[in-house]
Amino acid sequence: MNFLAHLYLSGNKDHLIIGNFIADMVKGSQINGYSPTVKEGILLHRQIDTFTDAHVVVNRSKDRLRERYRLYAGVVVDMYYDHFLARYWDEFSVHALNDYVARAYRILNGVIKSLPPRAQYILPYMVDNNWLVNYADPESLRRNFAGMARRTPFDSGMETAVDDLLQHYEDFEEEFRMFFPDIVSFVEELGVSHAHHIKGQR
Numbered sequence: 001m002n003f004l005a006h007l008y009l010s011g012n013k014d015h016l017i018i019g020n021f022i023a024d025m026v027k028g029s030q031i032n033g034y035s036p037t038v039k040e041g042i043l044l045h046r047q048i049d050t051f052t053d054a055h056v057v058v059n060r061s062k063d064r065l066r067e068r069y070r071l072y073a074g075v076v077v078d079m080y081y082d083h084f085l086a087r088y089w090d091e092f093s094v095h096a097l098n099d100y101v102a103r104a105y106r107i108l109n110g111v112i113k114s115l116p117p118r119a120q121y122i123l124p125y126m127v128d129n130n131w132l133v134n135y136a137d138p139e140s141l142r143r144n145f146a147g148m149a150r151r152t153p154f155d156s157g158m159e160t161a162v163d164d165l166l167q168h169y170e171d172f173e174e175e176f177r178m179f180f181p182d183i184v185s186f187v188e189e190l191g192v193s194h195a196h197h198i199k200g201q202r
Contacts, residue, residue: 002082003021003082004101005085005183006020006048007020007132008092008093009187010041010192011187013041015037015040016040016044017107017108018038018107018108018111019034019038019039019043019044019045020041020042020044021041021108021119022041022042022116023041023042024045025115026116030116044192051186052183053074057175057178058175058179060175061080061172062077064164064171064172065077065161068157069157069158072152072156072157076145076158076161076164077172079135079141079144079145079161080172080176081172081179084172084173084176084180085135085176086132086136089136097132097136101130101132105123105126131144138162138165141162141165142159142161142162145158145159145161146158
């Protein structure tokens with residue numbers, strides 16, 4: 001999963017939001033430099049990733065993309081699923097997306113000096129361009145993919161990923177809708193309550 005889904009799955013806990021946001025930027029023993037509560041968020045992120053990578057529906061989405069994007073198929077699917085979460089946010093939350101995201105930005109900006117260097121670099125761009133809200137717009141998503149493609153060490157082709165999303169839109173949306181309740185249930189079983197903003201979802 002990508003940024004928006006990981007933040008959503010953190011519930012209403014500031015320390016989980018922080019740990020979930022930085023987890024991919026914390027390598028090896030670096031985790032020991034964080035408080036026990038932030039570590040909890042980092043470990044939650046990793047559990048979410050493990051569950052997601054093993055999920056049959058997610059792998060169906062990735063299989064549709066593997067030939068073109070190879071190792072980056074999972075990254076592309078993460079972004080697609082964040083797109084659907086942002087687009088249909090009102091189905092999953094009692095809070096407006098803008099309000100929820102603004103709170104997450106405030107939490108992260110409040111501790112920015114303690115975040116990993118890459119997170120300190122990314123966060124201002126994320127806030128200024130409102131990535132998390134703009135994931136709902138395919139053209140904004142296209143710009144994100146183009147930026148990611150420029151940063152890959154070889155030709156990933158991700159600059160064209162929105163074309164594949166639009167071509168198979170109904171399939172990817174159906175797979176997102178099948179998968180997302182499962183990941184919410186999984187995280188709730190780990191003890192992270194989403195009752196404050198889930199509506200009509202288990």
